[in-house]
Amino acid sequence: MSDLLKDLNKEQKEVVTSTEGPLLVLAGAGSGKTKALTHRVAYLVAEKGVLPESILAITFTNKAASEMSGRIDNLIKSSGTVKMGTFHSICAQILRREAHHLGYPGSFVIFDQDDSKKVIKQVIAKLGLSDKKIPVTTAKNLISGAKNELIGPEEYANYAESFREKSIVEIYKTYQKELEKNEAMDFDDLLMLTVKLFQKFPEVLKKYQNLWKYILIDEYQDTNHAQYLFVRLLSATHGNICVIGDDDQSIYSFRGANFQNILDFEKDWPKTKVVRLEKNYRSTKAILTAAQSVIERNTERSKKTLWTENETGRPIEVYEAASEEDEAGFVARKSEEIKVSKGKLSDIAVFYRTNAQSRAIEEQLLNMRIPYKIVGGVRFYERKEIKDALAWLRVASGANDWIAFERSLTSPPSGIGKLSITRLREYGEENKLKIKDLASDGNLANAIGGRVVEPLSEYFRKIKKIQDTAQKSLSSAVELAIKTSGLIEHLSDGSFENEERIENLKELLSVVKELENVKDDLTLESFLEEVALISDIDNYNESDEGITLMTLHTSKGLEYKYVFIVGLEENIFPHSRSMLDASELEEERRLFYVGMTRAREELYLVYARRRLYFGGIQHNSPSRFIAEIPPNLLDFVNGGGETEEKEIGDIQMSGAFKVGDEVEHEFFGRGKILEINDDEITADFNVYGKKTVSLEYAPVRKV
DNA sequence: CGCTGTAGACTTTTT
DNA sequence: GTCTACAGCG
16 A cells, blocks of 8 residues: 555545545545645655646645645655645736736736725726715725626626616726726736636636646635636546535635535536545544534534544633633633643634734733734735835836835825826826836926926936846845835834834845745746735744734634634624624634634633723623533633623523514614514614514524 | 824724 | 824925
8 A cells, every 4th residue: 555545544545546537525624634635646646647747736825835835745755846826826827927818918916905995096086986985995895796706897787776886887997997007916806817818718728727637726615706717617628626625614705705616516526526524633522522513503504523533621611701801811821821731832822803802912911921923913014114115116026006106106205296196197198108108208397397307217216226136136126125215214213113114124124035045036026926915824833932813714724732712702703793694693603613623622712791892891792602512511710800690692592582572682772573483583673673683693682 | 295183984804 | 992094284
C-alpha cells in the first residue's frame, strides 16, 4: 500500500484514491479534511503520474493555500507548480493574461471596497442623484449582489421598476464605465469578468480546461453563483472535479455565498461519488455533542452525524458576567489559570460576533499584562496612511487610476485640491487624456488655472522617480514613495496616533523587503495585486505567544485547545439584524456551530447581564443558543457579585399563547395577538402595527 | 486650498 | 463612544 494511504481512515482513503470523475466530500468539522485533501494531491502526482501544473486547488484564504502546499511538500518532493489560491487570486491571474479580450488592459488595478465606494459616490453625484435617497453602501451592495449573480446592468434594467431600482441601474452602468476608464476592476469583477470571458471566448476557456485536468475546491459551501459557474465551466470537459465542504459551516451568505451549491452538486454531476467524513478527530465528546444538538435545530441542512473516539472531557462552562468588563475579566483570569496549570497562551482563542467587542477584552488583557494578538478589525492594508502610500505606487505603476491620483495629490496636501482634480478629470475626459498625458499637456494653465501647473509638474517629477526606481528595486521604490510623498513629515506632529501611523509606514517597508527576499520576480504590479487580495488571516502566525482574538467568521478552519465565545446575548449573538428572518437566524446558528467546533478540549460560553453599547447601557437576555445545548453538558458559573434574576431559555412554544394575549416583542414592543398558526403568531403591535412572527425564532413573550 | 470643529451616523460578518 | 463627512473660516 502506498505510504500516502497510511494513517487514513476508510473514507479519507476513498477521498484520496477516487481521482477520476466528480467527487463530493461532505466533511464535518474536525474530520481531517485538510489531511485528505493534501494526500489526494500528493497521490495524484506520486501515484497517478499527474503533472503538478495540471492541478488547480482553490482555497478560501491565501493562508490555507500556502499551508496546503507546505503540507504537500512534506509528502512528496515537489508540489511547487500545483496552482493554488483563492478564487479571487486565480481569477486575477487569468485576467492579467486575457483581459484584453474584454477590452481591459492586462495591467488593470484592483479596487478595494473603499476605492469602489469612492467611485460610486462620484457616480451618484454625477447623475444628479442624492446619496441621501440612495446611500453609497446600498448601491454598492446591490451592484455587488448583481455581479455575484452575473447580472450585468442591461439585464438588471429588466427587473427595475421602482425609482430606486431604476437609479441603481443607472449607477451600475456608469460605475462600470468609470471602472473601465480607471482601468480598474473591483473584487466582484474579478469573478464576473472571468466567467464572462469563458462564456464569450470558448477558445480561451478551452486553454484552461486543457491546462487544469484536476480541480479541487475547498469550502465549497461558501461559493457564490459566479464561483460556481467558474468551477463548472472549467471542469466541463473532463469532470475531474472534487469539492469539499460542509453545509453546516456556511456562514457567508451575506456576500452571496449559497450553500445550495453543495446540496445540488449531485444534480449537476449525475455520476458523482459522495464521501462523508463524519469521524471527528478534534473535540471532546462533550463539545461535539453540544455542537451537534445546536446545529440539529436548523431545518435547511443535510443530515449528518459526527462521532468521535475522543474522551468525554469537561463540561462546557457557562459564565454569567455582570458587565462586559466582568466578561473580559473572566477571560483574562481563566487564561492566567490555564497558562499556570496546563497550557500555553497560544492554545487559547476568544471569539466574538462583531469586531467592536474586542475592545473590552483588549483593555482587560492589557491591564493584566497578558499578551494577545488580534486577527481582523481594521486591516493593515486598509489603513489610511498605508492606502496613501500605496496610491503613489499605484499611479507610478502606470495605471490610469484616478482614485489613486486624487488620493496621492490630496494626502498629504499638494496645493491641488478636490476641485482642481475634478476639473482635471473632466478636462482629461473631454480630451481623451490619460493621467500620464497630463504631465506633458501644455494647455493646463488655460483649462484649469495657472496655480495647478507648478504643483502638478512637481508631482509628476516625483512619480517619475518612483517609477524609475521600481525598475531597479521595489523596496527602494516603496521607500522613496513614503519619503517623497511627504507623508512622514505630514504625520510628524508628535501625537500618539500619528506616531503609530508612521510606524505602520515603516512596517509596510519591511513587509516589502521581506517579500522581496522570498520572491525574486516581485514587480510593482504583482506586489500591488498581492496587497489588494490579501486578508488579515493570511498574515497570522499561530505560533506567536499570546492568546488570539478574532470574530467567529475569521475562526473558520482553525482550531484551539481552549476556546471562549463571548457576548452570547440576544441582539449580539444572534445579532439583532439577523433575528427576524428564519434563514438568517439559521446562519447565526451555523456561526455558533463553527465557533464551538473550533475547540479541542475546553469551551467557555460567556454572556453579560448588562453591556455598554453606543455609550448607553443595554440589558440583553442570554443567547437562545445556550439553551439549545443539553443542560447536562453545561456547568453554570456565576460572577460579578450582583444578583439579578435571569433565566436561560426564554423560548416559548405556541401552546403558551392564546388569541387576545398581550405580548412583548424585542423589537416591535407591546402588542395583542390576533391569530395563532402552528408556530407563528400574528399580532397587532402598538407602534409597528400588524406583524407575523415565528415563535421558534422571534424574541416574543407573554406579558 | 486646507484646516478645524461639529453634527450625524454608526456596527454584522469579508475576498 | 468613536469615526466620518462637511460646512465654514482663515
